[in-house]
Amino acid sequence: MSDASAPTYPGGFAAILTQMEGRRDPFTYEDGEGLPPLDVDLAALKQARVDGRALEVDGSKSTYARKLRELSDEFDGMPALLLLHGLLVAHLRRRTAPDHAAPLFLRLWAEESDWLMQRLDARWLVSAATTFGDHGATETQRRLGQSLSVMFGMMKLYETERIHSGADPAQPFEWSRRKVPPLAMQMDAYALGAGGLDVNMLGRLWQDAGSDAVIAPLARRLLDLLIADDRTIFRRLRMMRQQREKAQKAEGIRPKRGHAAPSAHIPVPAKVVARDPATLRWGTVSLIKAPLPRIAAFAAHHLEMGAHRLHIHLDDPHPEAAAFLSRHPAIEVTICDAAWWAGQKKPRMKAHQLRQAWVATQTYHRTDLDFLAHVDVDEFILADAPLSPALAALPADIAAVHLPPAELLAGTTDRFKLTPRHAGQEKAVLEDIYPNFGGHLRGGFISHREGKMIARCGIPGVRFGLHALLLNGHPASNRMTLPDVILGHAHAPDWETFQSHLAFRMTQGSYRKTDEEVLGLRDILDLLHEEDGEEGLRSFFTEVCEGNDRLTRALEAHGMLVRAPLEADRKMMRIFGAIPKA
Template identity: 55%
Template sequence: MSEQRKTTYPGGFPAILTQMEGRRDPFTYYDGEALAPLDQDLQALKQVTMQAAAPELGDSRSGYARKYRALAEEFDGQPALLHLHGLLVAHLRRRAQPDHTAALFQRLWAEEAEYLLARLDARWLVSAATTFGDHGANEVQRSVGHALSVLFGMMKLYETERLYSAVPPEQPHPWRKKSSKHLAMQMDAFAVGGAGGLDVNMLGRLWQQGSEDPVIAPLVQRLLTLLVDDDKTVFRRLHIMRARKEKQRQAEGKEGKVKPGRSMPADRQKITAPVPQRRADRAGRPLHWGVVSLIKAPVREILEFAAYHIDRGAHQLHIYLDQPDPEAEAILARHPRITLTVCDDAYWDAQKKPRMKTHRMRQVWVATHAYNTTDCDWLCHIDVDEFLLPASGVSVADMLAAVPGDQLGALLQPAEMLQTGASAEAEAFKLTHLAAGHKRAVLSEIYPNFGTHLPGGFIGHISGKLCLRTGLDGLRFGIHACHWQAAQVENIEVLSGSYLGHAHAPDWAQFRKHLDFRMTRGSYQRQEDNDRLQMGDVVDLLLEEGGEDALRRFYEEMNGGGDAQRAALAKHGMLVDYPLHLSARVVRVFGNDAKAYL
């Protein structure tokens, strides 16, 4: 019965192995020919340019010479170091090679990884990974090399077959009934529209394992970054299909259909809101701007937040204390530009509603209340750990006055504060790659282990905050957006050059202090409808595998703020040096009595 069994490859695995081994005969050499020695001067090879004709070989027809010439044609006009790399890969695919071949390949990647990554295309990088799989110096190199070889080999097979579907590689399939419930060998299909994590787990584990070895790590991270940034892969197509399905699901509601008389959820609709005209009684005065914030924080942080924005020219601060704080109240209430509201039980009773359960709901409530009562022309809704950072030489009022007249508001992109170290007046902030106009690949250069796991390389939010023109009836202020007539307002100008400084975790102590809350009730809670690797997942994995030391190393890589990190950020235009001078501003705004809290 086994003789009658149909197989894809006639002759079975004996035939497969025969065909494979037939291509692995060692190269032959003629007299005087030899592979470069182990102590070859690699720097010198960078200065030598390859010629397609390879005149240095004369008329030799050895196996070595034929491969040498083929590679010389491919690397014509390029440095000989790349040609040597190709020769090493070719030799290491054979059953035998000079004794030092693998060691020279290892030396090349240990000493010249940056040079090779900058000049070799993805095809050669995959070949290098395959070579590590066969000739790695340790288990990590061999394991990761083999895994990458299989991954990219299978991609080449199925992407080639997909070409015959006449559908461009960047175009995902439409949502429709699947042709079968099961895949080959009775495997269940990947949950495209659900919480399938196969892709994330596979790529994430490769990244983590590859990062354990310093020689192969740069190659692994470059290949995986190229993979996730390419829009012509199954990973990108499935991501687009998943996003479309989620949008459709939310539009249709839990029952799967749009109910009669009901519209789409407000956060899925977009609307261009009318821009209110400036009131006549404000026409002859300078532009007034203000801030609204619901705050629960130590007195020092409250005073620093308030003093900074008053000193920058805020006309009015609408501060809502989320719970009574007599010390903070005593200082804040005395300042004429602060409208202080204590959100105690009496306050919520006066609103004729119970105190809302979540901090976010209370934030939206007080922000909208302040919007409807302020006498400012513009109102910015931000948190106590956030600071408006207008561009150098520009005031906040000038920044807002420059917003086009058809835009209801301005979105300030976040700049995340780096650890400041010993100097309290040396604040600097980092930008996302998008804010600086870069592709995602730049993150792996700045944060080699964790950058591409986090949106924008940030450990805080990347959504930014809004400043809005006041006077639009019915507007509802949100956290990162605003709504009018049950739809999200879309005529919002995204500012460039001015940012929202976010002191999310300005030092290790602050990061660790707030971590448990953020993991259980705050911004690090896992969003179950998102199967991508999230901040909470990263923290859980770090604590599980390496404990507090691993978590501390993570923080230092992402927000350490050392000279090397700042230089890397500056190189890509992602560093914003912006001293806040908070202590001096507190004394200037609130007087010497406030020094006791600094």
């Protein structure tokens, strides 16, 4: 067994530097040997041809002569300017070099970059970039040269190691769901679904190259060659991402992207703009799989708010719920059983998110309402005043109203928390409010932070996403929020609900890790469960979710607490005349 505490290189960096410097001894010369002067005629060297025998140093025992013979053999019969370029690169790798070596190298690339790039292979182009890193005339040349040198050097190391796996350089490993073991230096694994490490790295190099006219042709030529080569880590990871997306598509799951499509203005026809609050009609659409008391509480809340119709789709047959809800004339119940799906244009999707979006979109295009809110059974529109007057007063070009979320504090029915951004606070307050976990919680929420939409009905070609109104895949830019109108989200109203939904949410729901390489909620919950089991998860829930006095006071002190009593029992009695049993 290897000693994990021993350094990779015995002797540490003292030994590394000794070995490195041993390869950088300056060239030795005999009489008459050396580089041509700084003002050498480059045009003449492009016409002259290299003699592979290197007769001009015949019999010489200098290290310069040895290098000249080696390069003359490589460039035999080729233009002598290529030989000079090779000699300059070799000289500038040494500890010292003739004073004019670096200026002459830079002159070659300033005056003959196009010519050089047409004739030097990728190996020599990388060597040239490395030389810029050590001897560039500008900060950009040195920084970019060093960056390219490190990137290509690491590629050479890991591609060499990969050869011993037996896999062809162009063949990606098979993607599969597996637990990722800890990486070196406590790094998170690259996220195949939406990771941006590769494009961020390559994009920054490309942009940096554009700021220096001398190194730009070389750097961008190398980067073009890199993304065109099918034997690189970049190409293999893209192919593995495609494998992952194909597997998810077969399961009915649409993979999340690291960056949403840019928003766009959705045209609103004048004929769909309702201006009279007395006649304006709004409602909700939901795909629901929940016990009857929860569905009834959801329905009663929105009907008391003034909703004119609730389109409730039951994801599984629930005869008792259908019978109870259908007694109210403003509730339209649809049972989404096999017969219902057989009548749709698409078969039943495996992913519930896709079914939600499908049901909401189909309802949008057939409803006679003026506005339709796409909300879940655990989401409650909260407003201080009736919605109809506010919706009637919207500017005519507004396609949707955004409902920013507020997360219900567990164990309460009247206290909701906001994100720092919504409350006008800095992100740093999260570490004050949640001392152990705030640094890793996005917005301090465990549920979605995107909110939901109330869409203006009658706009052709649009569809509902989970959190947006879309036209040709682009979310509406012509949306707005209404003062004091938010979405109360009872995502984890108690410990039992949190615990019972945990496995699903970590693999297919809102807790799954899908984007940038950071410590996220999924990682926190995995670690807590692995280290401390249920007790660890309970400590997280207590600090982040429970509406205890400590959390209530902390949120209130930062203006991040909303008090809005749900009063579910009272509303159900008023709307239905009874409180259904589970």
